[in-house]
Amino acid sequence: MRFWNKSLLLAGLLLFGLSQLVAAETVMDLTKSLSVKSYSKKSVIIQKIAQTGDPQATVILQSLLDGSLFLTKDAGLPVLAAKLGKEYALSDPFTGVDLGQVRKRALKKIRINNKVRGILKASIARLNLSHPNPRHRIKAAKLLFKNLDKALLAPLQQLVEAENEGAVKEAFETTNAALILLHGDTIDARLKAVERLKAAGGPDVRALLSSMDRKLQAKASSDEQSEKLQLVVQSALKSVERQLENYGLIESLFQGISLSSVLLLAAIGLAITFGVMGVINMAHGEMVMIGAYTTYVIQEICRTSFPGFFDYSLILAIPMAFIVSGICGVIIERSVIRFLYGRPLETLLATWGISLLLQQLVRTIFGATNKEVGSPEWLSGAWEVTAGLSFTYNRIAIIFFALFVLAGLMLVLKKTLFGLQMRAVTQNRQMARSMGIKSARIDAMTFGLGSGVAGMAGVALSQVDNVSPNLGQAYIIDSFMVVVFGGVGNLWGTLVGASSLGIVNKFLEPYSGAVLAKIFVLVAIILFIQKRPRGLFALKGRSVEG
C-alpha cells in the first residue's frame, strides 16, 4: 500500500512537472513566434498564449504591453530588456535570471499597434479573472466589460459558477450578462441578461445598452423576438439613465455640501469677529493661508524627521494651525485693530493692508509657487457606493470636520463663560461693560478664536486646494458673501448661508458653467441684501443701529 501511495505521489508530481514543462514550452514557443510581422497573426498568437492559462503567460503579455519584451536577434529567445545607459540589461522573463547586457543592435523589439494592445489588455484581464486576489478578479471583470469578446462567453460562465466570493460573483455576473446580451443565442437568456444589467446600472451599462439599442434599431428584419428584446433594452436603458441622472443629482448635492463645508469653515471665524466687533477682517483669508502653511511646515517636518508619523501629521496640524493663526489674530488685534474701534471702514482698510503684508511675508519666506501638501493614506481614495457614484474620502472628511468645528464653536459660545461674555458684547457692548465684562479682552480673545478657526479651515483647504500665498484671497469674497447673507451674531445664519451658497452654486454649474454660476450667486446676494440689509438671521433690537 505504502509503495503504491508513494509511487502515485511520485507519478502525480512527475505529471505536474511535466505539464508545467509542456506549458512553459508552449508559451515559450508561442512567444518566439511573435517575431512575425503581421499584426493580425500576432493577435492570434497572443490569444493562444492567453488560452494556455499559464501564470507565466500573464508575465509575457504584461511585458509585451509595457514594451519591455524583446527577442534576441541571434537565437530569437524572448528576453526582458531594461535600458541601462547605452546598453540594455537583459533578464529571462520566465525565471527572472539576469542575462547580462547587450547593445541595442542585438535585440529585436516586438512591435504592437493599438488593436493588438486592446487584445492584449483583454487577454490579460481574462487571465486575471482567475487571479487569487479577489480585488484583481473584480478589476479584471470590470475591464472585460469594455472589451466584450464572444470567445469569453463559455469560460466566464464556468467562472461565475465556480466563484464563491459574493462581490466577485456579482461583478462576474454583470460582465457575463453583458456577454450574453451581445452574443447569447436564446432570447430568454438575453432578456434575463438585460434584467441583470438593469439591476447593476452604471455608466458602462448605459453605454452598452444604448449601443445595443442602436444596433437593434439598425437591424432591418424585425421579428417578434428582437422587437421584444428591443423594448426590454429600451426600458432598461431608460431606467439606467434615470438612475444615473439621480446619481448626478446626488453627486451635485455632495459637491455642493462639500463646497458649503469649505465656505462654512472659511466664513465662520469671520462671522464671529464681525458679530462681536462689527469689523470686517480683510486679513481673514490670510489666517486661512497661514493655517495651510502651518500644515505644510508640519508635514515637511514629519516627512524629514519622523517618516513613520507622516500619516498623522494632518491631525497634529489641526491644533497647531489653530494656535499659530490664533496668535497671529491676537497680535493683529492688539497692535492695530484696537486703536480703530468705532471706525469700521478704517479697520477694513487697515486689515486689508495687513493682508497684503502677510501675503508678501509668506511669499518671501516660502516663495510664490504652490506648495504640495500630501494626503495621508487614510484620506486618499474614494468611497464607491455603486457603479457610477463615488465620494472622495478627503471631501467627506472636510464635511465632518466642518460640522465638528461648528459644534465645537456652538459649545464654546453656549456653555462657557467666555462664550456668554462674547454674546453679551455682541448684543450690547455698553451694557456688557457696565456689567463688568472686560470688553477689550473679549475682543482680543474673539479675534484670536476667529483667526484660529480660520487656521483650521486652512488645514482642510490644504487637502483640496493649492497652498499658495493667494489661497486666502480666493475665499475671502465668498466668505463675506456667506456672512452678509447669513447675518451676524448667529452661527446658524453662517451655516445656512454657507450651505445655500455652496449648494446653489454647484446645482447651477452644470447648466451655466462655473463662472456664470458664481456671477448669478453674487448678483442674487446683492439683490437679496436689498430685501434684508442685515442678512437672513439678523440680530434684532437696540444694538442693530450701532
Added chain:
Amino acid sequence: MKNKNNKALGPFFSLITDLPGGGKAFMGILLAVALYTVIGNTLIPESSFAHVPTYMVTLMGKYLCYALLALSVDLIWGYCGILSLGHGAFFSLGGYAMGMYLMRQIGDRGVYGNPELPDFMVFLNWQELPWYWSGFDNFFVAALMVMLVPGLLAFVFGWFAFRSRVTGVYFSIITQAMTYALLLAFFRNDMGFGGNNGLTDFKDLLGFDLRSDGMRLGLFVGSAVAVALGYLICAFITRSKFGRVLIAIRDAESRTRFTGYRVEFYKLSVFVISAVLAGIAGAFYVPQVGIINPSEFSPANSIEVVIWVAVGGRGTLWGAVLGAVLVNWGKSYFTGAFPEAWLYLLGGLFVCTTLFLPKGIVGTVPEWWAKIKLRLGRFKPDLIQTGKGDM
C-alpha cells in the same frame, strides 16, 4: 464768499475765483505742471536736463487719470461717508467703452484684416458684431457711453442699495462683490469683450496715431483738463447747499433724515456723479496705457484707490489728487527698484495711514505744523489754526 468783481466773468470763472486759497493753489500747480510738461517736451531740446521725455508725459498722464479716479472716490467717501470698494469697476467700464471705440478704429489693420470684426472675434469665429458693439465706431457715441454705462450701473446699484439703507461695511462688501462679479464676467470669452486678453493693439484716436508724440502730449493735456474740470465740479458740489447736506449725511445720517432730507436721493445723486467721473478717468487712461483687460476690475485695485485718498487726506479734494500722484509715483519707483518691497510698503501704508494719519497728509501735516509752532512760540497761542478746512 462770492466776489462781486468776478460776476461779469461768467459762472465758469467764478467757479475758479470762488475757490479758497488751497484750491486756487492747486489749480495753479496743475496749470504750471501741465505747461511745463508741454514746453519741456516740445521746446526744450532733448540734450537738456530740463527736457521732459515722452514716456514721462504718458506716465504723468496716467497719474492724472488716477487722480481723477481718486477725486471721484473722495467725493463720495470724504464728503458723504460712502466707502465704495467697487470704483475700479466704473473706471474699467469707462475704459472698456473707450477701448471699444479704439478697437473699431483699427478697421482692417488687425492681424486678420477683417474690416468689421475685431481680431478676437474673428479668432472666436464670430460672424457678426454683437448688438452692443454697434455705434461704437462713432466717437461721440463712445464718449456718451463712457459716461452713461458707469452712471447707469451706479444708478441701478445705488438705487437698490440706498433705498433699502444698506450702509457702512455692508455697502463696501457688496460693491466689492459687484466688481468681483464683473471681473468674472469680463473674463468670459462669450461676453464679447476679448476675454482675459481684453482690448488692445489700438492704432489711432480721432484719426491721429496713438503712438505719435503729439498724440501722447494731447492725451496728457486732455487728462489735465479733465482733472481740472473734475476738481471744479467736485469743489462746486461740495461747497453748494447740496454738498452741505452730503457732509451732514456723512456725520449723522439718521439725524439728517429726521431733519427732513431725503438721504437716499442725495446719496444716489452723488454716487452716480462719482461713477461718471471714474468712467471718464478710465476713458483717458486706456489710450495712454494701450490696453484694457478684466484684471482692472480686480477688487484689489478698487481698494488701492481708497488708500490713495486716505494717504492724501479724505475730505480734501486736492489731498485726493496728491495722494493718487504720490502713491503711484512710489509704486512706479519701487516696483522698478525694489519689486519685493512694494507690497510691504503698500501694506504698511494702509496700516500706518489709518493708524497715524487718519486725516491724511493734507489734514495732518498742518496740525503737526501748528504743534511745532506752538512749541516754538508759546507766547502766541492765538495764531494756532488746526484744520483749515481747505478743499
